[in-house]
Amino acid sequence: MLYYALLLLSVSVGGYAAYVALIEAPADAMQGNVQRIFYFHVPLVWVSFVAFIGGALMSIRYLQTRSMRTDAWARAFIKTGWVFTTTVLVTGPLWAKPVWGTFWNWGDERLISFFVMWMMYNGYILLRATIHDFEKGARIGAVLALLALANAALVVAAIYIWKTASHPGPVFVQKSGGGVLDPLMRRAFWLNFSAFSLLFVCILVAKFHFEKAAAVSNGHDA
Secondary structure, eight states: OHHHHHHHHHHHHHHHHHHHHIIIIOOBTTTBBEEEEEEHHHHHHHHHHHHHHHHHHHHHHHHHOEEEEHHHHHHHHHHHHHHHHHHHHHHHHHHHHHHHSSSSTTTTTHHHHHHHHHHHHHHHHHHHHHHHOHHHHHHHHHHHHHHHHHHHHHHHHHHHOOOOTTTTHHHHTTTTTOOOOOOHHHHHHHHHHHHHHHHHHHHHOOOOOOHHHHHHTTTTOO
């Protein structure tokens, strides 16, 4: 019952957040209406990193306890994070094309580091799907999850290390005092931030129950 209430709240907040972002918030003075993608793109990045951190923590816990329940949480976190990361790779180019003139720049270290992170989690999902020994897959997957998180840390650092023209810096709050200052823009951002966080929790819990059932069906107590 609590889960369905949370799901309903997520949908309600998400609907209102989309309305504020697409209708109420003013268009950006420089980027125009395409800037509205920001309200979805940035929260998607946020929940992606939360998911991968959660997956790494559950992987460490699995290596300590060898609990298949903990491994089910790790798989749920990472697979949910992969979904959100994939949407980041879709919304990013949609924003980039009209603003910077290109969907993707292979010379941009920030974009490449994010793409490599996405590929590493693709590798995790592929590995878990192809190794039929659940315990062996869990051990190898846990190590890979920790390596992938190290690359995720590089992705965050890349925002500050590399200054490139084809990708913005920290656009919400900038050291120069810029960023999103209009109250309606901030409302749109924080509403979508909350909506995607709620949606993430809903998907994560559902995915955990699926992964736990998969472990049980393979003869493991989860």
